[in-house]
Amino acid sequence: MISIPVLTLKRLPQYLELLYGFEQEGQDTISATRLAELTGVHMTQVRKDISLTGVVGTPKVGHKIKDLIESIESCLNWKDLSSAFLVGVGRLGSSLLGYSELKRKGLNIVAGFDSDPSLAGTLVDGVIVHSMDKFANLCQRMKVHIGILTVPADQAQSTAELMVASGILAIWNFTPTLLQVDENIIVEDVDMSASLAVLSRRLSEKYDHDSKQISKIDNYKNKTDQEKQ
CATH class of the missing domain: 1.10.10.10 (Winged helix-like DNA-binding domain superfamily/Winged helix DNA-binding domain)
Incomplete structure (x- = not known):
């Protein structure tokens, strides 16, 4: 390949x-x-x-x-449906569990995991949520190799280590944490903070540019009006 x-x-x-x-x-x-x-x-x-x-x-x-x-x-390997586990069933994690486009693009989230015991056994958009103590066993039994990380930043590194120890080979990381894992583990970071920074800066630059252009036009009009007088 x-x-x-x-x-x-x-x-x-x-x-x-x-x-x-x-x-x-x-x-x-x-x-x-x-x-x-x-x-x-x-x-x-x-x-x-x-x-x-x-x-x-x-x-x-x-x-x-x-x-x-x-x-x-x-x-893109979208024809072959790959199974994945998602850890962190908060607002972002729940949204991903309900995002049907992922399955169309080759990713099937077969289970969710969370440290909140009240979520164990519940269903989120048809996907069952397990307690964290079941992660390693289910990962090995179901031969799942993709992990989706949507936990709070302070839990990201330890959760990633659990994933790797359980057999996860690729991590889709939605946290701002720079994960320290073996170089053989594939990590794809979705850094929303960086994306927002680019958006905010570009918007600021656009407003600054537009305001300067408007200022130039206003100055030109004022100068023209003064000359007419």
Whole structure:
């Protein structure tokens, strides 16, 4: 299996969502140029990304949408449903348990776990919640290798260590904690704080730029009015 760059892996779902829409509209083919226009990704990069999935297009015609969808889904391993355990059934964890799109994209959360004893035995969107003392045994029995971490930050490291000791090989980390685990363990951080920081800064820069532009226009108008007088 070839190694695919992380940035390409992050772009492929963008293409896929567009392709789903075009397929529903009855469109048969699409060009890399069109995908580039819609995503804002350079056309050369789109072509490189698509080529890594193994699909081959037709010159001056483009790619068959059905083939491209199947190729990208296979590349992302979305065709094979992977089982996962989620630890931390708070607001964020509960939301993920109820997010049906995950299953469509190859991830099936088969159980939730929480340190709150009152949650043990309850169902959240059809997924049973267990106490933490059952994690290791169930993980080994069910051969689950993906763990989703949605616990408070001060519990993240110890929970990650429990996951790894129980056989988890990949952790989807929704906490702000930088996990210290063996280098063979795959960790994908979803840092909402970093994302919010980018959003806030860009918004601030936009307001600053717009306010300066407005100020320039006002100054020009005032100067023009004074000259007329």
